[in-house]
Amino acid sequence: MSSIQLTHDSRLAAAERGRLPTSLVLLLAASAGLSVASLYYSQPMLGVLGAEIGASAGAVGLLPTLTQLGYALGILLLAPLGDRFDRRRIILIKAAVLCAALLAAGAAPGIGLLLVASLVIGLSATMAQDIVPAAATLAPDAHRGKVVGTVMTGLLLGILLSRVLSGFVAEHYGWRAMFMLAAASLALTGVAAWRGLPRFRPSTQMPYGALLASLAALWHQHGALRRATLAQGLLAIGFSAFWSTLALLLHGAPFHLGSAAAGAFGLAGAAGALAAPLAGRVADRKGPELVTRLGATIFVLSFAALALAPMLDTHAQLALLAAGAIGFDLGFQGTLIAHQTIVYGIDPGARSRLNAVLFTGMFIGMASGAALGAMLFAQWGWMAVVLLATGSGLAGLAVRMVKFE
Secondary structure: OOHHHHHHHHHHHHHHOOOOOHHHHHHHHHHHHHHHHOOOOOHHHHHHHHHHHOOOHHHHHHHHHHHHHHHHHHHHHOHHHHHOOOHHHHHHHHHHHHHHHHHHHHHOOOHHHHHHHHHHHHHHHHHHHHHHHHHHHHOOHHHHHHHHHHHHHHHHHHHHHHHHHHHHHHHHHOHHHHHHHHHHHHHHHHHHHHHHOOOOOOOOOOOHHHHHHHHHHHHHHOHHHHHHHHHHHHHHHHHHHHHHHHHHHHHOOOOOOOHHHHHHHHHHHHHHHOOHHHHHHHHHHHOHHHHHHHHHHHHHHHHHHHHHHHHOOHHHHHHHHHHHHHHHHHHHHHHHHHHHHHHHOOOHHHHHHHHHHHHHHHHHHHHHHHHHHHHHHHHHOHHHHHHHHHHHHHHHHHHHHOOOO
16 A cells, blocks of 8 residues: 555544544645635726737626636535545546646636636536545544634634735736636646545435435425525625626725736735634634624625715725625624534435535526626726625524424
């Protein structure tokens, strides 16, 4: 038996005894963050990218929509395979495909190939949704919320800091350089995963068709899954509407700021991401239901406060935007950790499929929010986006407050 195989087996055995190595948790967190970051690199670069390739605002606006839609489709159609096959192998295959798609985006001569590459990026970036159930499987029951929260911190920091990095790189080195850098990071991630991840035993032998059909059965069987999916999907509408239109807001009057400034707002959101492990610990101790309600409330209040922006001067508006980003990111991410804790506790043998349902709903919300946000911003301006986000947050909070089966 090879030394690599021994390492994999020993790590998995240690995890099964309740001793999850810190190095393994960090690997899972970093891999999740770098993979999901690929969905968001384009957002701060839309203005620069569109001008360089001569694409219309409407065509460029489809790029984030297609990545989110691809992600939702990938979660629905590919993530359930984690219950049927070794998750390590799935992660490695997706890392290779994602690397190739990023290279294609960076070399694209026009909007057509960029749109196709964006869809494939979304599909293959779902390796993050194989990593999170892997962490839940390896974690001991008493600390699952904390471990999942730590891995989700990596994932969420990847989402938020991707905007900071892409804005800076696009402004100084061009948008193509950002896609090439992202491809290199995924190549390194694939090597690290090949060397460091343990192998996982499949929990079912269902054929693919039955595996997908079981998603509907899980949805109908578990009211907790339906509530979590619906509430998180509603919050995702407002979350995505904000981040998908922020660069357009800052590019125009009265701000006239470039892609680097738009990306820098990711730093504000990153402050909220750092609270993810705390949300997991509170969910472990006090119950996840409390965390979902607190998170949704913070989300709503943060967006509602943005309605004050027209009363302020330019600098105060920027400060309010940053404060709002901290607040609603904290609320969104805390609620997500609590929902994952709820969903992963339903059926340990179906974690990949349960995760697929939850995140399919969330990224349908993300894709809808990106499309609706762009449309509302174009027709009625920024306040329409704020109203959309506040309303979707209130709807998500209502789902958590009113029990239904």
